[in-house]
Amino acid sequence: MPARPLIDLHAHSTASDGTLGPAELVRAAADAGLDVVAITDHDTTAGWGPAVDALPPGLTLVRGAEISCRWHGVEPSLSLHLLAYLFDPDHPELVAELARVRRAREVRGERIVALLRADGVDLSWSEIMAAADGGTVGHPHIAAALIRAGLVATTTEAFGRDWLGERYRLPKDDIDVFRAVALVRAAGGVPVFAHPRATRRGRIAPDELIVALAEVGLAGLEADHEDHTPAEAAHVRRLAHDLGLLVTGSSDFHGTHKAVRLGAHTTTPETYERIVAAASGVTGVASG
Template structure:
C-alpha cells in the first residue's frame, strides 16, 4: 500500500486543483492513500473527497498549520479533525489574515528594489487559494519576467532575512497541538529538522509535545538527510510516536524531488495514526 500524507493544492500554494491532485495521486503516482494538507485551510476538502470517491482512492483530510516555537517556524500537520471547531477556526483565521495583511508591506519593499508587483498581480496568481502568500508573490514575479522560477524569489527576496521579507503571525506550537486534539484530530510535526526548526525541536521538546498530545513525527521527507532520519526515528521510537513519510507535493510549485509518492508512510503507521 502506497501512502503519502502531505500534499498541497491550489487552495494554498500548490498548482493542482484538489481534484487534479487526487487524480494525479491515483493515476500518476499509483497511491492508495493521499492526504490533502493545504496551508492553514480546509477549503479543498470537499472537492478532493468527491474526486477520491469517484476514482476509488482513500483521502485523508488534513492541514499544515503555520506555528512558531521559540522564534522559529514549525509546521504542524493536522489530520481528520472537525473543520468547524470554533477555537481552531478562529486561530486559522488569524493565521490566514496574517498572510494577507503582510502583502502590502512585501510589495512596498519589492518596489523599493525596482520590482513592480501589484495586489492585483498577486491575486491573479493566488486564484482560489484561501489566502495570498509568498509563493503567489513569487509567481507574480515570474509572470512579470523579474525571475525565472519561484525558488529565485525566496532566495534573496522573500525568505527570512531577504530584501522583501516581512514577518507575520504564526500560531503557538504547543497550543495548536492542543487545538487539533480538541477538534478530534491527530497532530504530526512536519519536516521538523529543516528550515531552522532543528534548532528548537530537541528530543526533550518532542517529549513535551507528546505530553501535550502530539501523535507523530514526519521523518521521511526530502529535507531530511539519512542521519536526521535515523535520529528522528529513534526519538519517535523512544516516545512511541507515529513515524510518517510524505512528498510535500506542490505540483509545479516545487522541484521534482517533491513529486507525489517521493516518500511514503508505512501502512501500520497509518493504522496507528488514524485507527
C-alpha cells in the same frame, strides 16, 4: 503476495500554495499509483469538498491541514509547521485561529510586495491575489509573480537570500505551537510535526521542544521528507522511537512549485491505520 498500499500524507492544492486544484490533485494521486493521499493545505480546509467530490475509484482521501505555528521559547521566535489529520473542520476555536492566520498571511504578503515596490520591483498585489484564486496566499504566490516578471528563474531562486529568503522576509502572526497541538486534539484530530529536522530550511526545533510537545499530545514526526538528509531522517526516527511517537513519510507535493513528485516518500500502512484509529473527530477518511 499483494502489494503494500502506497500512502502519501502531505500534499497541497490551489486551496493554498499548490499548482493543482483539489480535484486535479486527487486525480494526479491516483495516476501516481497512490492508494491514500492527504490534502494538507496551509491553514485551510477549503480544498476538502472539491477533493472528496472528485475522488477516483480506489483512492482514499485523508482530510488534513498544515498549520502555521510558532515557538516563543527562543529569540527570535521559531516558525514551525504542524500537520493535522482528520479533525473537525467546524471546531469553533480552531476555525477562528486558522482564519486569523490566513488574514495574517495576506497582511504579510501585501507588506512584502510594498517593500519590493519601494525598491523598484514592479509587482501588483491585486494580481497576486487574483492568481491565488481564493487560496491561502503565501510566499509561493509572490515567488510566482517574481518569475512572471522575469526577475528570477525558479521558485528556489525566489526563496534565496536576495529575495524572500532574507531581504524581503517578514514574520507572520502564527499559532503558538502548544496551543495548536491542543486545538487539533480538542477537534478530534491527530497532530504530526512536519519536517522537524530540515536544516536546509533554516533553524530547526530542538529535541527538547519535541519532547515537551509529545507530553501535551503531539502524535508523530514526519521523518521521510525531501528536505531531510538521510542523517536527519534517521535522527527523527530515533527520537520518535524514544518518545513513542508515530513516524510518517510524505512528498509535501506542491505541483510545479517543487520538483518532488507525489509518492516520493510514503507512510507505512501500519502507521496510517494508527492515525485513523487515533482520530476522534467527526471527520473520517473518504474513499472513491
